[in-house]
Every structure is written in structure tokens, then in C-alpha cells.
Amino acid sequence: MPVFQCKIGTADGRVLEREFEATDRQALLENLEEQGFFVFQIRRAGLRGLFGASGGTRLSGRRFLTLNQEMVVLIRSGLPILQVLDTLIERMEAGRLLEVLREIRSDVKGGGALSDAFARFPGMFPQLYVASLRAGEQSGDLPVTLARYITYQKRVEAIKAKVRSATFYPSLLAIAVVAVLTFLLLYVIPNVTKVYTDASMELPVLTSLVIGISNTLVATLPVWLPLLVAAGFALRRLAQTDRGGYLIDRWKLRLPFFGGLFNEYALSAFCRTLSTTLASGITVVQSMQMARGVLNNRLLEERMVAAIRKIQEGTRISDALEQTGTFPVLALRMISVGESSGSLGEMLTDVADYYEGEVERRLERLSTLVEPLMMLIMGLLVGGIVVAMYMPIFQLAGTVR
Numbered sequence: 001m002p003v004f005q006c007k008i009g010t011a012d013g014r015v016l017e018r019e020f021e022a023t024d025r026q027a028l029l030e031n032l033e034e035q036g037f038f039v040f041q042i043r044r045a046g047l048r049g050l051f052g053a054s055g056g057t058r059l060s061g062r063r064f065l066t067l068n069q070e071m072v073v074l075i076r077s078g079l080p081i082l083q084v085l086d087t088l089i090e091r092m093e094a095g096r097l098l099e100v101l102r103e104i105r106s107d108v109k110g111g112g113a114l115s116d117a118f119a120r121f122p123g124m125f126p127q128l129y130v131a132s133l134r135a136g137e138q139s140g141d142l143p144v145t146l147a148r149y150i151t152y153q154k155r156v157e158a159i160k161a162k163v164r165s166a167t168f169y170p171s172l173l174a175i176a177v178v179a180v181l182t183f184l185l186l187y188v189i190p191n192v193t194k195v196y197t198d199a200s201m202e203l204p205v206l207t208s209l210v211i212g213i214s215n216t217l218v219a220t221l222p223v224w225l226p227l228l229v230a231a232g233f234a235l236r237r238l239a240q241t242d243r244g245g246y247l248i249d250r251w252k253l254r255l256p257f258f259g260g261l262f263n264e265y266a267l268s269a270f271c272r273t274l275s276t277t278l279a280s281g282i283t284v285v286q287s288m289q290m291a292r293g294v295l296n297n298r299l300l301e302e303r304m305v306a307a308i309r310k311i312q313e314g315t316r317i318s319d320a321l322e323q324t325g326t327f328p329v330l331a332l333r334m335i336s337v338g339e340s341s342g343s344l345g346e347m348l349t350d351v352a353d354y355y356e357g358e359v360e361r362r363l364e365r366l367s368t369l370v371e372p373l374m375m376l377i378m379g380l381l382v383g384g385i386v387v388a389m390y391m392p393i394f395q396l397a398g399t400v401r
């Protein structure tokens with residue numbers, strides 16, 4: 001995701017320079033303004049930004065979850081918020097998070113709201129989290145709001161873990177196939193070819209074909225290897241541009257099988273986030289603006305922006321989502337029923353549960369199909385190359401008899 005260097009002003013009159021990750025400038029501008037910052041300047045980071053932003057790094061899911069669980073327990077015990085922060089700081093190991101918590105404590109001690117203090121670090125704390133804190137402060141039920149956010153976070157982390165688990169083994173197999181083929185074609189075959197050349201043997205067609213491919217790859221190695229690296233770098237740079245990222249996101253949704261997987265994963269995340277924000281007492285429009293960020297797809301986000309405009313004009317939520325052409329009929333019907341009955345949040349949770357189940361089933365089918373298929377391809381390629389290189393030896397043995 002692109003990194004932007006921003007010059008922003010806070011509500012207490014301070015001017016800060018920070019780096020944030022965002023899909024594009026407009027989305028980052030809207031995000032910062034919603035957090036209450038005044039934006040002076042936004043520009044794309046240079047090479048330093050490509051290798052990591054210095055203005056705060058998003059916490060890992062497990063560490064963030066632990067922080068919130070400890071905070072909820074301490075708040076429920078009746079401790080004032082300053083003592084809660086003091087306890088967290090005492091238990092925290094040295095690092096960027098400790099520095100941030102100390103700054104947050106300083107802001108709260110100076111009379112600032114807890115949500116505003118966390119909002120100063122949008123690169124580390126998600127917008128949804130800050131909005132949940134603000135809603136809890138306004139309602140007086142901060143522990144309840146935080147507990148609801150923890151439940152949401154646990155569910156999101158669980159589905160992410162399943163996605164990583166399902167894609168790990170196929171990715172490992174793909175890397176192994178490429179590594180083995182590269183080793184055979186660039187090292188093993190050229191060495192074996194020297195033996196056949198010295199023996200002046202007439203080679204079978206299959207052996208000649210494999211040797212020809214190997215010789216071509218070795219001879220053109222100084223050409224295709226830099227081109228491959230340059231193409232990978234160019235593709236990465238293209239993905240970081242607004243237009244290039246949009247085209248790539250649109251292409252991902254059109255992929256056979258995977259397009260449906262990406263779409264269902266995005267919709268499940270959107271519905272669960274929207275349900276959580278609505279339950280926290282945040283308005284529909286603001287909730288949808290926050291939930292739009294979890295789609296992680298520029299095309300879907302563009303369509304959701306159009307739906308939000310329709311809702312602001314007075315259109316029903318289900319009708320506005322239907323006009324995006326993204327939501328399946330079943331999801332639209334469930335959302336419409338929830339909207340009519342006043343239980344939209346619960347129905348959105350049901351929609352999220354359903355599509356998370358669909359994602360899990362797709363991942364299971366993917367693992368069941370891809371793993372044996374890749375093993376078969378690997379066996380055929382490697383076995384074919386080995387047989388091709390041994391065929392002259394078999395012919396020579398037959399001639400000796």
C-alpha cells in the first residue's frame with residue numbers, strides 16, 4: 001500500500017509531520033479530516049517510504065488484541081483512565097508502542113479525550129477503533145464498546161488466520177516447483193549435456209528438446225533475469241499508483257474462482273465492520289465510510305462511495321447497496337429485512353457469518369484441488385526432465401546388448 005508524508009494540525013494547535021499508509025490521497029484526506037485533523041500537505045513518500053513508514057506502524061493483530069483485553073479488564077475494575085494507562089505503560093516492553101502510550105497518557109492528563117489521544121496516531125490505531133472509543137465515551141459504556149470491538153477483532157483475526165493457513169501450503173509448493181525446475185534447467189542439465197557432447201551420441205527428440213530449452217535459458221540468463229526483476233519492480237510501482245492499483249483490483253475480481261473469493265471476503269469484512277460500528281451508536285453514513293476502508297479493493301470502494309451518496313440523499317440502505325452491483329441477492333434480502341425490522345446490525349452480523357462460511361468452504365475446495373494438482377504438475381515436470389536426460393543412457397545400454 002502506498003505511503004504518504006503528511007503535515008497535519010491537531011485540535012490543540014500543534015503541527016505534526018507523520019507518514020501514513022493509504023490506498024490513495026483522497027481516501028487518506030477523508031480519513032484524517034474525519035479524525036479531526038487539519039491537513040496542510042499530503043505527498044507520496046520516496047524510497048524511505050517503500051521500506052517502511054517511520055510515523056507509526058500498525059500493530060500486529062495479536063499484540064493489539066492483548067492491549068485491548070488488558071485495557072478492558074483494567075477499566076472494568078474501576079480504575080481511572082490515567083491509572084489504566086499507567087498500568088499498561090508499566091507492563092509494556094520498550095518500543096514504539098510504549099512511546100505512543102506515553103504520549104497518549106500525556107494528552108489525557110492535559111485534559112484531552114482518550115479517543116482524541118488515540119486519534120493522533122492513525123498509522124498505528126485503525127479508524128474503527130478510534131470511533132469505537134469515541135462512541136464509548138459519549139455513551140458512558142467504554143468497557144462495553146471495547147468488548148464489542150474485541151469480539152469483532154477476534155473474528156477478523158480468525159478468518160485471516162484461516163486464509164493464511166489455506167494459502168500457505170500451495171504457496172510453498174509453488175516455490176518448491178520453481179526452485180527445483182530452475183536448479184535442473186540451469187545447473188544439472190548443462191553439466192549432463194557435456195557428457196553427451198563428449199560421447200558424440202545421437203540424442204532422442206525429447207532429450208534434445210529439454211537440452212535446447214536449458215541452453216536457451218542459460219544463454220539468455222543475462223537478459224531475462226534483469227528483465228524479470230525490472231518487471232516485478234515495475235508491477236509493484238504500478239500497483240502503488242491510483243490508476244494501476246484500480247486496474248489490478250478490478251482484474252482480481254474477474255479471476256475465475258478467486259474473484260468470487262475476493263468479493264465474498266471483502267463483503268464479509270464490510271458487513272461485520274458495519275454491524276460493529278452501528279452497534280456502537282455511530283451514524284449509518286459514518287459507519288459505512290469506516291467500513292468502506294476494510295474492502296481493500298479500489299473498485300469496490302468506488303462503488304461504495306456512490307452507495308453512501310445515495311444514502312445521504314435519502315435512499316434505503318439495501319437499495320443503495322443493490323445499485324453497486326456487488327452484493328448478492330441473498331445478502332440484499334437479509335439487509336432489507338433487517339432494515340425494515342429495525343435489526344440491521346444483527347442481520348449484518350448474520351450476513352457476515354454466512355459469507356465467512358462461504359470463504360472457508362472456497363478455501364477448503366482450493367486446498368483440496370490445488371495441492372494434489374500442484375504435486376501432479378511437479379511430478380510430471382521433474383519426472384519428465386529426469387526421464388528425458390536418462391533416455392540416451394537407456395538407448396546406449398540397449399545397443400551394448
